[in-house]
Amino acid sequence: MVVLRGFSPQASRPTHPYPVAVACRVGPILVAWVTMNALRLRWAVALAMLAGLGAGCQTSSAPGSQDAGAPPAVAATAAGGATPAGAASVRVTLAPVAGGFTKPLAVTNAGDGTGDRYVVEQAGTVRVIRQGALDPRPFLTLTNLVRSTGNEQGLLGLTFHPDFKRNGLLFVNYTDARGNTVIARYTAPGDRRTADPGSAKTVLAFDQPFLNHNGGMLLFGPDSKLWIGTGDGGGGGDPQANSQNAGVLLGKLLRVDVDVPDGPYGIPPDNPFVRSGTARQEVWGTGLRNPWRYSFDRATGDLWVADVGQNSWEEVT
Numbered sequence: 537m538v539v540l541r542g543f544s545p546q547a548s549r550p551t552h553p554y555p556v557a558v559a560c561r562v563g564p565i566l567v568a569w570v571t572m573n574a575l576r577l578r579w580a581v582a583l584a585m586l587a588g589l590g591a592g593c594q595t596s597s598a599p600g601s602q603d604a605g606a607p608p609a610v611a612a613t614a615a616g617g618a619t620p621a622g623a624a625s626v627r628v629t630l631a632p633v634a635g636g637f638t639k640p641l642a643v644t645n646a647g648d649g650t651g652d653r654y655v656v657e658q659a660g661t662v663r664v665i666r667q668g669a670l671d672p673r674p675f676l677t678l679t680n681l682v683r684s685t686g687n688e689q690g691l692l693g694l695t696f697h698p699d700f701k702r703n704g705l706l707f708v709n710y711t712d713a714r715g716n717t718v719i720a721r722y723t724a725p726g727d728r729r730t731a732d733p734g735s736a737k738t739v740l741a742f743d744q745p746f747l748n749h750n751g752g753m754l755l756f757g758p759d760s761k762l763w764i765g766t767g768d769g770g771g772g773g774d775p776q777a778n779s780q781n782a783g784v785l786l787g788k789l790l791r792v793d794v795d796v797p798d799g800p801y802g803i804p805p806d807n808p809f810v811r812s813g814t815a816r817q818e819v820w821g822t823g824l825r826n827p828w829r830y831s832f833d834r835a836t837g838d839l840w841v842a843d844v845g846q847n848s849w850e851e852v853t
Contacts, residue, residue, distance in 0.1 A: 634665045639684075642829075644694055648701040648728070658690035660710065662731070676722060676731040682710045688770070688826075689715060692752025697794075698760050704728055707739065707762065707794070709752045716743045717750060719764060721794070739800040740792070740818075742785050746770035749826040749844075757791075757832055757839075761804055763820070764790040765827035765841075773846055774825065782815035782822050789821035789830075789841070 639658040646652065653665040654675060660682030662675040684690030693709035700706065704724040712718050723735040739762075744750055749767030757763050768774045768787035779787030796802035801818075809815035830841040 634668070634670045636670050637663060639690075641690075641692070642694060644696070646696040646700045646706075646728070647698065648696075654694060654696075656691055656694050658692075659684045660691045662691075662694060662708075664729075673730065675724075675729075676706075676708075677733060678708065678710060681712060681718075683713050683715055684711070686711075686715070686747035688748045688750050688767075692750060693754040693765075695754040695756055695762070698756050700724075700728070706731060707754050709754050709764070711744065711750055712741075715747065717741060717766070719754065721800075737800065739794065740764070740785075740790075742766075744769055744786075745776060751827055753827060753829055755830065755832070758837055759804075760795070761791050762794050762801070763830070764792070764818075765824070765830060766790060767826040768824070770826075779823055779825060782809055782812070782819050785816055785818065787822065787824050788816075788819050789824065789827060790818040791820040792818055 633653075634655075637655055637657060638661075640655050640663075641658050642656040644654050644656075646654065651667070655663045655665065657663060660679035661677050664671045664675045678691060682689075682691050689711040691708060691710045693707075695707050697703055697705035697707070706722050706724060707719065708722065709717065709719050717740075718738060719740040721735075721737045721739055722731045722733070724731040725735075744767075746769055748770035750770070751765040751767040753763075753765035755763045766786050766788050768779045769776055774787065776786075778784050781787075791804060791807055792801040793804050794801050803810060803817045807817055807820055809819050810817050824841070824843055825846075826844045827841050828844070830839060832839055
């Protein structure tokens with residue numbers, strides 16, 4: 537888990553894009569201290585509940601690396617040996633909301649004031665919970681396009697345009713019939729109660745060399761840009777060294793502008809590699825393995841990223 541502190545596109549241009557230190561052992565609760573030169577990080581705490589969240593259904597989150605011999609909680613301390621306050625007081629309780637899903641792996645809302653919650657199913661369907669009940673009619677069905685035979689393949693991400701109530705635009709991230717990544721835009725016409733599967737416009741597509749580490753998260757940030765999490769391509773230990781190679785899209789956080797008149801997207805002028813001759817200009821952050829889920833803190837602008845490591849350690853390298 538990584539925290540990018542106080543995000544501001546202008547203030548956070550990395551002069552060195554790589555995390556300096558992130559490492560901690562895996563247990564039921566994960567507490568990590570993170571520092572990153574380029575982003576002026578001082579310290580950050582990340583709590584990852586790694587057990588008990590999927591009782592009664594098949595696990596659908598991206599597999600991390602769990603060590604059965606790890607202690608119940610491990611904390612790497614900040615400068616001076618202090619553990620950030622409040623970590624031990626966190627409590628999580630679970631309550632049923634709706635049932636009837638098959639391999640659900642994400643839930644989100646459209647920010648349109650309706651209170652509807654959209655649930656992504658791995659095989660390629662988006663379902664809707666309306667007024668506390670599951671709508672029997674799918675919001676969007678892409679099962680004919682999606683390959684989900686691999687544990688980390690399928691329909692992996694969904695996000696709604698910040699102005700969805702007016703324009704009806706939404707974006708999905710999935711692995712196609714060949715196992716490659718496709719990020720596509722769809723439109724929900726009329727009353728917005730269903731999306732039109734025939735409205736697809738490809739935003740970005742790229743090859744995946746292995747079955748795992750496909751990333752999948754999509755999110756509009758407080759800057760109204762689309763943030764895309766890509767895995768390193770998998771294979772165990774990043775054998776192609778994609779994560780640290782700014783010239784490829786794998787193992788990255790990408791940041792693009794989808795509100796452009798021409799083309800599927802534009803490059804924000806404050807992206808860190810805009811003036812690089814070798815790096816992909818879509819890249820905002822490098823050095824990631826599989827940024828499966830991330831979120832912006834509404835109050836502070838901090839970007840929290842859940843990533844994975846290798847075998848018995850969780851890490852960002």
